[in-house]
Amino acid sequence: MNRWLSVWIALLLPLLGVERAADFTEALELAKAGGKDIAVLYHGSEWCVPGRPLAERWESDGFEKALGADLILVGIDTKEHPTEAEAELGKRNDRCPVKPRSYPAVMLFDSEGRLVARRDGVSEIKAMGVLETALERAVEVRKQRDMHWAEAEAAEGQRAARLFGEGLDLMNLGLGPKNIYKPVLDKMKAADPDDQSGFAARYEFPGMGLVGQSTKLAGEKKFEEADAEISKWLSKKRLTDDQKQVAWSARFALYQRWPERKEKVPDVLKALQRVDPDSDMGKAAAQYLKMLEQ
Amino acid sequence: MRSNHRWSALVLALLVGLTGVHAAEESGNPALDELRRTIGESEWETWVAAPDHRRFLAELKNPDGWLDELMHSGPLPDDPAKMLSLAAALWKSDASGLRDRYELTTAAAVALTFGQKSWPGEEEAMSRYVYFRDSRRQGLLHPMFDQLETWEKRFVVSAGNNGRWGDKGGWGDDSLVWLRDHVKLPVSAYVGACWQAPYRLHNVFGDSIHGRNYYAPFSDMIHAERVRDVGGVCGSLSHYGATAARANGIPAITMGEPGHCAYAVRVARGEWTPAYSLSWKRGLHTSLWGRTWTQLLLQEKVMTDSEATRRSTEELWEARSHLGGDPKKVADAYRRAIAAQPLAHPTWLEFAKWQLDVAKPSLIEWKQFHDEVLVAFADYPEAAWDVLKVFMPSILPQVPAEERMPFLVAFHDAIADHPGPVMWNIEAALNEQATMLGGDTATQLEFFEQVVAMQLRSERWLAPLVAWGRNRFVKEGEDANAFFNALTAGLASGGEGSESLGKVLRPVILAAAESGNADAFQGLSQLRSSAETEAPDYEPFDGELLSAGGILTVSTTSRWDRPEEHAALLGPGIGFFHTNAEVRPHAIVQLSKLGELSGLVVIENSWGHNANRIMPFKVSVSEDGETWTEVGRLEKHEKVWRLPLDERAARVAYVKIERDDDRKEVFHLHGIHVFGRRLQ
Numbered sequence: 001m002n003r004w005l006s007v008w009i010a011l012l013l014p015l016l017g018v019e020r021a022a023d024f025t026e027a028l029e030l031a032k033a034g035g036k037d038i039a040v041l042y043h044g045s046e047w048c049v050p051g052r053p054l055a056e057r058w059e060s061d062g063f064e065k066a067l068g069a070d071l072i073l074v075g076i077d078t079k080e081h082p083t084e085a086e087a088e089l090g091k092r093n094d095r096c097p098v099k100p101r102s103y104p105a106v107m108l109f110d111s112e113g114r115l116v117a118r119r120d121g122v123s124e125i126k127a128m129g130v131l132e133t134a135l136e137r138a139v140e141v142r143k144q145r146d147m148h149w150a151e152a153e154a155a156e157g158q159r160a161a162r163l164f165g166e167g168l169d170l171m172n173l174g175l176g177p178k179n180i181y182k183p184v185l186d187k188m189k190a191a192d193p194d195d196q197s198g199f200a201a202r203y204e205f206p207g208m209g210l211v212g213q214s215t216k217l218a219g220e221k222k223f224e225e226a227d228a229e230i231s232k233w234l235s236k237k238r239l240t241d242d243q244k245q246v247a248w249s250a251r252f253a254l255y256q257r258w259p260e261r262k263e264k265v266p267d268v269l270k271a272l273q274r275v276d277p278d279s280d281m282g283k284a285a286a287q288y289l290k291m292l293e294q
Numbered sequence: 295m296r297s298n299h300r301w302s303a304l305v306l307a308l309l310v311g312l313t314g315v316h317a318a319e320e321s322g323n324p325a326l327d328e329l330r331r332t333i334g335e336s337e338w339e340t341w342v343a344a345p346d347h348r349r350f351l352a353e354l355k356n357p358d359g360w361l362d363e364l365m366h367s368g369p370l371p372d373d374p375a376k377m378l379s380l381a382a383a384l385w386k387s388d389a390s391g392l393r394d395r396y397e398l399t400t401a402a403a404v405a406l407t408f409g410q411k412s413w414p415g416e417e418e419a420m421s422r423y424v425y426f427r428d429s430r431r432q433g434l435l436h437p438m439f440d441q442l443e444t445w446e447k448r449f450v451v452s453a454g455n456n457g458r459w460g461d462k463g464g465w466g467d468d469s470l471v472w473l474r475d476h477v478k479l480p481v482s483a484y485v486g487a488c489w490q491a492p493y494r495l496h497n498v499f500g501d502s503i504h505g506r507n508y509y510a511p512f513s514d515m516i517h518a519e520r521v522r523d524v525g526g527v528c529g530s531l532s533h534y535g536a537t538a539a540r541a542n543g544i545p546a547i548t549m550g551e552p553g554h555c556a557y558a559v560r561v562a563r564g565e566w567t568p569a570y571s572l573s574w575k576r577g578l579h580t581s582l583w584g585r586t587w588t589q590l591l592l593q594e595k596v597m598t599d600s601e602a603t604r605r606s607t608e609e610l611w612e613a614r615s616h617l618g619g620d621p622k623k624v625a626d627a628y629r630r631a632i633a634a635q636p637l638a639h640p641t642w643l644e645f646a647k648w649q650l651d652v653a654k655p656s657l658i659e660w661k662q663f664h665d666e667v668l669v670a671f672a673d674y675p676e677a678a679w680d681v682l683k684v685f686m687p688s689i690l691p692q693v694p695a696e697e698r699m700p701f702l703v704a705f706h707d708a709i710a711d712h713p714g715p716v717m718w719n720i721e722a723a724l725n726e727q728a729t730m731l732g733g734d735t736a737t738q739l740e741f742f743e744q745v746v747a748m749q750l751r752s753e754r755w756l757a758p759l760v761a762w763g764r765n766r767f768v769k770e771g772e773d774a775n776a777f778f779n780a781l782t783a784g785l786a787s788g789g790e791g792s793e794s795l796g797k798v799l800r801p802v803i804l805a806a807a808e809s810g811n812a813d814a815f816q817g818l819s820q821l822r823s824s825a826e827t828e829a830p831d832y833e834p835f836d837g838e839l840l841s842a843g844g845i846l847t848v849s850t851t852s853r854w855d856r857p858e859e860h861a862a863l864l865g866p867g868i869g870f871f872h873t874n875a876e877v878r879p880h881a882i883v884q885l886s887k888l889g890e891l892s893g894l895v896v897i898e899n900s901w902g903h904n905a906n907r908i909m910p911f912k913v914s915v916s917e918d919g920e921t922w923t924e925v926g927r928l929e930k931h932e933k934v935w936r937l938p939l940d941e942r943a944a945r946v947a948y949v950k951i952e953r954d955d956d957r958k959e960v961f962h963l964h965g966i967h968v969f970g971r972r973l974q
Contacts, residue, residue, distance in 0.1 A: 046437075047436055047437055047438075047480060047481070048478060048480075049434070049437070050433065050478070078480050080480050080481055080482070100479075101476075101477065101490055102475075102476050102477050102478045102479065103478045103479060103480075120476075121475060121476050121477075121478060122475065122478075123475050123476070179941075208492075208494065208498065211498055211500055212496070214500065215496060215500045246498060249498045249499050249500070250500070252499055252500065253496075253499055253500020253501075254500075256499075256500060257500070280512065280514070280515060280523065281498070283512075283514050284499075284511035284512050285511070287511045287512070287513055287514070288499065288507075288510075288511040291507070291510060291511065
């Protein structure tokens, strides 16, 4: 009886706790099979001194034990002068779809290999506090996201779209690297074709494209058309503050080129600033106002 | 008044005692004597009169210390007295720290960099030193930094704007801190770091990068951070990549290219990798000497051969110490200097100028010197010409008229068998040679013909030579027969004279494409006599025709190939290429501009078997010409095939079209037109 229990525990343990994978390819296979998330630490043992304490912690037994979540851990040690075996390992790690902007970097991927959260560089990693807790928080975000999406699958119309959107909001990644979450947007639009929820607009907002379009139309003297497009976006109820600021800046760019509206340029900057005066864009608008006064 | 004189004499006597350096005598320390000579006697005396400087002078003379680092790390800056003052100030502020050679080499590199007249003074130099010292001590720099000698650190601590000082609001110390903490990458990854910042001609307020308001509203942000968030074009992006490397202790430079700014990262000792680079015509913003890529490679070769270079430098000082004295002593010392380090380019230049101004050798001696230059720099033709052009314009008029042309052609004879480390501006050299030769067009065409005959054996220089000839001798609307005759006569000396011009040009065009010389490739292609063939009607994609003006290389050529039509194939008209029968034949288009592609159009006018044998083919794109991403595939022949590429080809410099099966068969196309938004 005891022997059978041990066998069961041995079989079940990998499914419940923390596992280590040799590389990202193996991690992805394990994740798909077990429905687990993948936590990745990018570091460079040869050359990245600030990443060494983190790598030591990551590789320790204590780290595994301290993690409460079901996770597959992968440490990707980026070598500058790899041996043949390390180069081979590097190729298997190349399947990781996101590369760091700065080392060390910690990332969480879901069981399908989609990015859930990332922190690049020591300062971002330090800012998230205790690493184990931060990873558990990220796993919790992924779970909440999936709950939203499961609920959305069972719902219809605006409610479904809202739940899909709120799931995306939790990650704060937009549509993710290489638009990996675009299928979620597609489902959102299918459930709510007229975007009554406003969430589709949030995930379709053209960003700098709106500024480019405004200046292009202004060049063609199609001022009203450009202004109408900006108004359309500003009327969307779910735009983020950042997005609203970009829409206002697109209007600023337009009015700068529209002789009949040029006098309203300061009002546009003030509107932009009011959205979030403490943000970089809010401060830039304030600075621009000063520049205009000079 | 008399009393003042007495005091001055006393102070001077004391100084002589303290420093061991007398204004009119050698100190026995050649490095110190050279430094004093370079600064000038009167400025030197003023300098040593300051108490802090006197104390530093004692330190300076310690073996393997400051003097060694300052004097053996490449040429001195243009204000050596300032350099010395900065060194003294750095030493005063951190004497104990500077006993560590790691810090000493950093401080010396800072003094050498900020010793330029155009760079700021003590406060900024100190700040730069402290940044690297403290970052290193905290383990925040790449370990490579600890392996660098002073001369190598000059490529690190000189982070700034286009090789000049960058203050707050530009690429100053605050940007270094930010980049150190936000862009930490393995060395080779800095080559792509520029792309962390988005390429944007207009900022979020719609202001152009060419106006003053692009960054101005974001005055609260550190410059590096705002470049990442606001964006920029080639200049900002290249500085972002290069400064990120330097902030982490890795040598890097920015450099100008025609209509573009690029950068390069030194990924290992002796190995510079160009980044965001679109042309071989690079003007280095930071360099120990010279501004071309050849000189950068030469510096690596010379400076890493430290023992030979040290001996050479000391002989150079010896030569300078005799200037104004016995010319034989000067000449002998210069000769010993170049014998010790035959690649010491600045020494060759200096020796050539001195001979021209002072020694005035005979014509035979000049010819000997000329030949020595060609031997020394056989593998660096650009560097060889840089030395020759110091004296050739003055010497050539003294040469008997009938010997002038052979004198000039000898240069081409010497370099024809040497491909050199990189492409260089041989067209400019040819212009200079033609100007030196003078005479009428017939004389110059004869010179061209002789050089063509000489360069026939060169795989690299023939193509730009023919392109130069075309630009110089074929004027718009004028008869080009004289040029063609000279060209074919030159080529005939290689046994190909009976061929038509189009045919003899073919290998030259292929060579131009292979060497990546777009100017030569395009110029030679324009020699074909037939008018451009119009492309069939099709709906173009958004943006510019980025393929036009680029380069086409093919996996093989064949007797059906028409290399003179390769350039036309890139648009807006059509042309033709035809490979040999092979497995997976392909053609690669190097775009004239790096771009974000909107789409491409492939034109193949054949029909029947000729059309079907090229199928199936796939289209791949690449930023570096090495790593490819497949973006499209055609299984069944279409005369005009439009491939939209929205968002699938964000940064592309190369497009490859390759037949995608295992048949051994030929491959041919009439047009590859690539459209998109330029990223430069």
